[in-house]
Amino acid sequence: MRFRDRLARFFYGRYGADQLYYALFILYLVLWAILLFVPYSPIRIVLSLLQTLVLVYMIFRVFSRNIYARQKENQAFLKLYEPIRGFFKLTKNKFRDRKTHRYKKCTHCKAVLRLPIRKGEHPVICPRCKQRFIVKIRF
Ligand SMILES: [Zn+2]
Known part of the structure; x- marks a missing residue:
């Protein structure tokens, strides 16, 4: 069997990368950057160990054949991550539209509405x- 075929066979049926994988990769890089500034100490040993665990977990997930379990992990991760991402996206949009629009929450369903500025x-x-509800725009 040629090497490429063997490689393809090895990766067939394995889980691969997902959002949790990329988040772990960023965590790995952050730990790596922190470790540059931490002198040799018990804290450094703990951080190095954590970094190694993150890497092992990343590799384990990519090559895992239990796709269902990995998808469940990713969904649990997204459930935690989505509100955080939503908050930053809203903050970014509020800033982008600060001269033209205001963001107000619906008093009934808590949906965020983007309204043109009319004082x-x-x-x-x-x-x-x-x-129907009343919004106040002061500035
Ligand atoms: Zn509503």
Whole structure:
């Protein structure tokens, strides 16, 4: 069997990379960067051990044949990560639109609405829950 075929056969049915894999990779790099500044001490040993565990776990997940279990891990990770990502995305958008729009929460369903700046109180109909409420835009 040629090397390429053997390689393809080896990777067939294995899980590969996902969002959790990339997050672990970033964690690995962050630990690596921190370790550059930590002198030899018990803390350094703990961090090095943690870094090694992250790497072993990454490799284990990529080559795992238990795809169902790896998908479940990734889903659990995304459940934690999505709210964090959402917060940063909203903050970024608030800043980007700061001169033209304001972001207000629907008082009924907590959906975030992007409203053009019109100073004063205005009635708004939420596009998600169709409820009417008043928003105040002061500046
Ligand atoms: Zn609503």
